[in-house]
Amino acid sequence: MRFAIFSNxxxxxxxxxxxxxxxxLSSLRLKMLTKSICSHLLTTTSTSPGELKTQEFDGKLSPSEVKGCVAALTFIVLSITRVHSSTFHGDDVRPLDGTVVTNELHQLGLTKEAAEGFSHMYDEFKTKLVTWNVDTMSVGPSRLFSTDWRLIYGLAGGGYTTGGSTTSAPSPSSSNVLDVQLSFKKNDNSRINFSMSLxxxxxxxxxxENxxxxxxxxxAKK
Incomplete structure (x- = not known):
């Protein structure tokens, strides 16, 4: 069976x-766990459930089952958010409302009360989650917030200089070589390093720029 909350x-x-x-879990505990997951997604670049506290489970489940439950709710939250984001972009996707979310979660096995609790809690975070998803998943240049670069001058005598110091290294004898080394720092603190000619x-x-x-x-058209 296909589900609208999972993009059909x-x-x-x-x-x-x-x-x-x-x-x-009780419907109240599941609702509070949903709140923790939504808050976690909005305050960190990681979608890993391992960082969440699991006091909501009261020792009813094994550690692996707890991890699976948190991963499941995280997956559901992210899936619903992506559907709402697609609607935001004007894609041909059927909008989701609370009734659809509740009914489909009930079909997946949650009690009616638990499904309604999840839906109500998600609705409180929906606008912020959609904005977060659009911003973090965008391919635009805003995801890069730091760019470093330096110039390396090749010397005809067989060395190169960078930052005022000279180090032995081969270089063309016909002319100096000017390279640019770039280091792009992304929002998740990872770096992309490469060099190229001027x-x-x-x-x-x-x-x-284009x-x-x-x-x-x-x-500007939006």
Missing amino acids: SFAPDWLIISISHLTL EKFDELKMEL VQSIIEKEE
Whole structure:
């Protein structure tokens, strides 16, 4: 059976198993766990459930079952958010309302009360989650917030200089070599490092400026 909350896809087997474990929790505890997951997603770049505290389970489940339950709720929250984000972008996707979410979670195995509790809690975070998803999943240049670069001058005598110091290294004897080393720091603190010639750097800069101009024009249409 396909579910609208999963973009009209089937529910994975592991999710069905984890939902059966979630039924051991009261509707109130499941609602509070949903709140913790939504808050976690909005305050960190990680979607890993391992960082969440699990006091909501009261020792009713094994550590692996607890991890599976948190992963299941995280998966559901992210899936619903992606559907809402697709609607936000104007894609041909059927909008989700609380009734659809509640009914489909009930079909997946949650009690009616637990499904309604999840739906009500999600609705409190929906606007912020959709905004978060659009921002973090965007391919636009805003995901890069730090760019470092330095120049390396090749010496005809067989060395190169960077930052005023000279180190032995081969270089063309016909002319000095000018390279640009770039380090892009992304929002998750990972880095992308590479080097290129000054000519290629100028081409890259021009292309990025063109892309930025296109993005700004598209955003102005909204």
